[in-house]
Amino acid sequence: MKHYLPLALILSLSLSAFAQNQKIEKKIDSVLKLMTLDEKIGQLNQYNGGDATGPITNNASKAKEIRDGKVGAILNIKGAKETRAMQQVAMQSRMKIPLLFGLDVIHGYRVTFPIPLAEAASWDLGSIENAARVAGRETASSGVHWTFAPMVDIARDPRWGRVMEGAGEDTYLGSKIAFARVKGFQGKGLGNLDAVMACVKHFAAYGAAIAGRDYAAVDMSEHTLWEVYLPPFKAALDAGAGTFMNSFNTLNGIPATGNAYLQRDILKGKWKFNGFVVSDWGSIGEMIEHGFAKDKKQAAELAIKAGSDMDMESLSYLPNLAKLVAEKKVPVAVIDDAVRRILRKKFELGLFDDPYRFSNEARQEKELNSPENRKASLQMAEKSIVLLKNNNQVLPLSKNLKKIAVIGPLGKSEKDMQGFWSIAWENDQLVSLYQGLKNKVGDKTELLYAKGCGISDTSKAGFAEALAVAKQADVIVMAVGETLDMSGEAKSKTNIHMPGVQEDLIKAMQATGKPVVVLVMAGRPLIFNWTADNVPAIMYTWWLGSEAGNAMANVLFGDYNPAGKLPMTFPRDEGQIPLYYNYLSTGRPAKNDEETVYRSGYLDSPNSPKFAFGYGLSYTTFEYSNLKLSATQLKMDGKIEVSFTLKNTGKYDGEEVAQLYLQDKFASVVRPVKELKDFRKVFLKAGESKKITFLIDKDKLSFYNQQLKWAAEAGDFKLLIGTASNNIKLEQDFVLVE
Incomplete structure (x- = not known):
C-alpha cells in the first residue's frame, strides 16, 4: 500500500485545492453581484501612499476615495501600525473590501541582502530562495501583502542600470532563479502570515531596451522573444506567482501596457494565468507619450482591453472606465474579469476573513532584524562574491599581518553597501569594509585608512595621503567602484569604465610594490582593463547588503572560500555591447581574437570579453x-x-x-x-x-x-x-x- 500513498495524498490535496478554489470563486461571484460599477473600477485603482519610492501623490481627498470604494490597492505603506490604520479607513466603505498593500522589496526588507545580480553570482538556488524567504517573512510581518519582485528580465547590456535588479544574461539560469525567488517570497502559499505575494516584472522584454537606455523601445523577433526573454516569466508563473507587472517599453511598436498579445494571448490565454496584471508606475498614461493613445481616456480603453487589470498611479481608469462602459467601448465583462482577478488574490490572502491579519505589531517586533535573518544575509553575501584574479596566491590574507591599509572611496562607506532599490530605515545597521575588517582582526592587526579620492573625482589631491598610509602597511586592500545611486532604475550610462580617477589611484598603489587586493563594489559589470591586467588580486563584491563588510572580511581571510561565478559577461569596451556568451553562429566566425580579417570581428579589439559568463575562481583548484x-x-x-x-x-x-x-x-x-x-x-x-x-x-x-x-x-x-x-x-x- 505504501507505494500508492503518495499518489493518494496528491489526489487528496488536488481535490482539496479544487474545492477551496471553487469556494473562493463563489464568494467572488457574491461580492461582484453587490458592487456598483464605480466600486468595481475602484478595485482597479492603485495609489501611492508614502515616499519609499516615487513621488508622493498630492491628493488631499485620498482617505475619502478609500471610504468611497475608489481604491483597491496602496503602495509604499509599511509597518503593522500604519497598514492597520489605512485598512481601517477601507473598512468604512460600503462594501468593506480590504486594501492590498504593496512595496518594492527587491533584495531584502529590514535586513538588506545582496542586490539580485550579486545573488545570481552565487549560482546557489537554495540560498537565493532563502533570501527571498527571509524578505517575505519580514515584509509580511509589517502588514505588507505584496512585493513588486522578482524582476526576471534577461539583460545583455550593462549600460542599462537595472541589470542590478535581475539575474543576468542567461535564460536558463534566469529561469531557475525566477522560480526560486517566487517560491521564497510566497513560501507555503498565499494566505500564510509569513509570505508575501510575488509580482513578476517587467512583462515583457524590458531588459532589451535599445542602447541600454531605460524606458526605451524594444524591437526583436518573435523567435528571440519566445526563446530568450519569455522563459523566466513562465518559470515564475510555474512557481505560482500571484501577479505580473507589465513594462514601460514598447515591444515591436506596441506598448507592453496596451499589448493584448502579451497579456491576453500569452499570459492569460496560452499560459492560463489566473492572477492579475498591474501596470508599472504610470505606464498606462505614458502610452500618450508613446504616441499610442491620444489621451488618458483612450489609454484606459487600450490598457483594460489588452489585459492590464490594475492602474498604478496614472489616474487613467478611475475617471474614464465608467464613461467607456456607457459608450459601449469597454464591455462590463472586461471590467468584471479584472475585478475578479484582484478579488481572488484578496480572498487567497485571507483579507476578507480578517483585513488586519498581517498587521501584527508583536509579530513585526519579533521578526525584524533578527540575528537569524542577519546571518542569512551574511551567508548570501559571502556566496555572492566573485574572485576574478589571485596571482601568486595573494589571497587569502594571513591573519598574522601587522598593518593593513584600507584605501579607496568606498572603504568606510556604509550606505553604499545597501545598494539601489533598498528600503529606507532610520538607524540602519550596515557594515562597511573597514568595520568588517576591524571586526575580524580586532587588536591583533592595525588598520590604516585613506580615502584617496571620491568616486567621480577628477582631482588626485588625495593620492599623497593614500600613498603615505599605504607605504606603512603589509598589504593594501582597495575599495573602489560605484556609489549606490550609479546603478538602478533610470541609471543608464554610456561609459561603464570605473568612474573618476579611481583606476589611477589603483596604479599609484600598485607602484608601491606592496601586495594589492582590489575589491570592486558596483551594481553592474564595470570596465577596468588596467587593473584586470596588472593587479594580482581582484574580487567583485557588488553591493552586498547589511553584512557586506563582514562578508568581505571573511572571504579576504579565507574563512569563506569564494565560489561565485559571473551571471553576466564583462566587456573590454563599451563598443562590444551587447556582449553575451550564447551568441548565434555566423557564416564567418572569427577563428580567434587575432584572425579577424574578413571575419566577424573588430579592427581595434578582440571579440572576447574581459571576464566571461560563468567565470569565477576559488582559493583551491x-x-x-x-x-x-x-x-x-x-x-x-x-x-x-x-x-x-x-x-x-x-x-x-x-x-x-x-x-x-x-x-x-x-x-x-x-x-x-x-x-x-x-x-x-x-x-x-x-x-x-x-x-x-x-x-x-x-x-x-x-x-x-x-x-x-x-x-x-x-x-x-x-x-x-x-x-x-x-x-x-x-x-x-x-x-x-x-
Missing part, C-alpha cells in the same frame, strides 16, 4: 576527468546519463559550480554557439573527489522552430562541461535520433 555518456545516441523519448569526476586538487575546502553547455550543430533555425542547460554547485574537501551526474533529454535539446513550436530536431550535438562558458574541460559529441 578543481580537476574535471573521466567523462562518460550512457549512450552516444539519444532517442526522442529517452535520456542520456552524463557523468564525470570532479576533484578538489588544492589545499582548501571549497565549492565549484560545474556547468553543462550544449551545442546544436545544425538545425532549421540557427542556434547559439553554446547554451547553458544545467549546472551543479558542489562542495569538496581538499583532495576529495565526487562523481557528478547530469541527465540529457529531448527537452534540453528543444528550441522554438520556424513555426514557433517548442520541438527537438534529430541531428548532431556537442556536450561541453566546464568551469566557465569559455573554459570547457570536457566535451563529447552525441546524436539525437528519431
Whole structure:
C-alpha cells in the first residue's frame, strides 16, 4: 500500500485545492453581484501612499476615495501600525473590501541582502530562495501583502542600470532563479502570515531596451522573444506567482501596457494565468507619450482591453472606465474579469476573513532584524562574491599581518553597501569594509585608512595621503567602484569604465610594490582593463547588503572560500555591447581574437570579453576527468546519463559550480554557439573527489522552430562541461535520433 500513498495524498490535496478554489470563486461571484460599477473600477485603482519610492501623490481627498470604494490597492505603506490604520479607513466603505498593500522589496526588507545580480553570482538556488524567504517573512510581518519582485528580465547590456535588479544574461539560469525567488517570497502559499505575494516584472522584454537606455523601445523577433526573454516569466508563473507587472517599453511598436498579445494571448490565454496584471508606475498614461493613445481616456480603453487589470498611479481608469462602459467601448465583462482577478488574490490572502491579519505589531517586533535573518544575509553575501584574479596566491590574507591599509572611496562607506532599490530605515545597521575588517582582526592587526579620492573625482589631491598610509602597511586592500545611486532604475550610462580617477589611484598603489587586493563594489559589470591586467588580486563584491563588510572580511581571510561565478559577461569596451556568451553562429566566425580579417570581428579589439559568463575562481583548484555518456545516441523519448569526476586538487575546502553547455550543430533555425542547460554547485574537501551526474533529454535539446513550436530536431550535438562558458574541460559529441 505504501507505494500508492503518495499518489493518494496528491489526489487528496488536488481535490482539496479544487474545492477551496471553487469556494473562493463563489464568494467572488457574491461580492461582484453587490458592487456598483464605480466600486468595481475602484478595485482597479492603485495609489501611492508614502515616499519609499516615487513621488508622493498630492491628493488631499485620498482617505475619502478609500471610504468611497475608489481604491483597491496602496503602495509604499509599511509597518503593522500604519497598514492597520489605512485598512481601517477601507473598512468604512460600503462594501468593506480590504486594501492590498504593496512595496518594492527587491533584495531584502529590514535586513538588506545582496542586490539580485550579486545573488545570481552565487549560482546557489537554495540560498537565493532563502533570501527571498527571509524578505517575505519580514515584509509580511509589517502588514505588507505584496512585493513588486522578482524582476526576471534577461539583460545583455550593462549600460542599462537595472541589470542590478535581475539575474543576468542567461535564460536558463534566469529561469531557475525566477522560480526560486517566487517560491521564497510566497513560501507555503498565499494566505500564510509569513509570505508575501510575488509580482513578476517587467512583462515583457524590458531588459532589451535599445542602447541600454531605460524606458526605451524594444524591437526583436518573435523567435528571440519566445526563446530568450519569455522563459523566466513562465518559470515564475510555474512557481505560482500571484501577479505580473507589465513594462514601460514598447515591444515591436506596441506598448507592453496596451499589448493584448502579451497579456491576453500569452499570459492569460496560452499560459492560463489566473492572477492579475498591474501596470508599472504610470505606464498606462505614458502610452500618450508613446504616441499610442491620444489621451488618458483612450489609454484606459487600450490598457483594460489588452489585459492590464490594475492602474498604478496614472489616474487613467478611475475617471474614464465608467464613461467607456456607457459608450459601449469597454464591455462590463472586461471590467468584471479584472475585478475578479484582484478579488481572488484578496480572498487567497485571507483579507476578507480578517483585513488586519498581517498587521501584527508583536509579530513585526519579533521578526525584524533578527540575528537569524542577519546571518542569512551574511551567508548570501559571502556566496555572492566573485574572485576574478589571485596571482601568486595573494589571497587569502594571513591573519598574522601587522598593518593593513584600507584605501579607496568606498572603504568606510556604509550606505553604499545597501545598494539601489533598498528600503529606507532610520538607524540602519550596515557594515562597511573597514568595520568588517576591524571586526575580524580586532587588536591583533592595525588598520590604516585613506580615502584617496571620491568616486567621480577628477582631482588626485588625495593620492599623497593614500600613498603615505599605504607605504606603512603589509598589504593594501582597495575599495573602489560605484556609489549606490550609479546603478538602478533610470541609471543608464554610456561609459561603464570605473568612474573618476579611481583606476589611477589603483596604479599609484600598485607602484608601491606592496601586495594589492582590489575589491570592486558596483551594481553592474564595470570596465577596468588596467587593473584586470596588472593587479594580482581582484574580487567583485557588488553591493552586498547589511553584512557586506563582514562578508568581505571573511572571504579576504579565507574563512569563506569564494565560489561565485559571473551571471553576466564583462566587456573590454563599451563598443562590444551587447556582449553575451550564447551568441548565434555566423557564416564567418572569427577563428580567434587575432584572425579577424574578413571575419566577424573588430579592427581595434578582440571579440572576447574581459571576464566571461560563468567565470569565477576559488582559493583551491578543481580537476574535471573521466567523462562518460550512457549512450552516444539519444532517442526522442529517452535520456542520456552524463557523468564525470570532479576533484578538489588544492589545499582548501571549497565549492565549484560545474556547468553543462550544449551545442546544436545544425538545425532549421540557427542556434547559439553554446547554451547553458544545467549546472551543479558542489562542495569538496581538499583532495576529495565526487562523481557528478547530469541527465540529457529531448527537452534540453528543444528550441522554438520556424513555426514557433517548442520541438527537438534529430541531428548532431556537442556536450561541453566546464568551469566557465569559455573554459570547457570536457566535451563529447552525441546524436539525437528519431
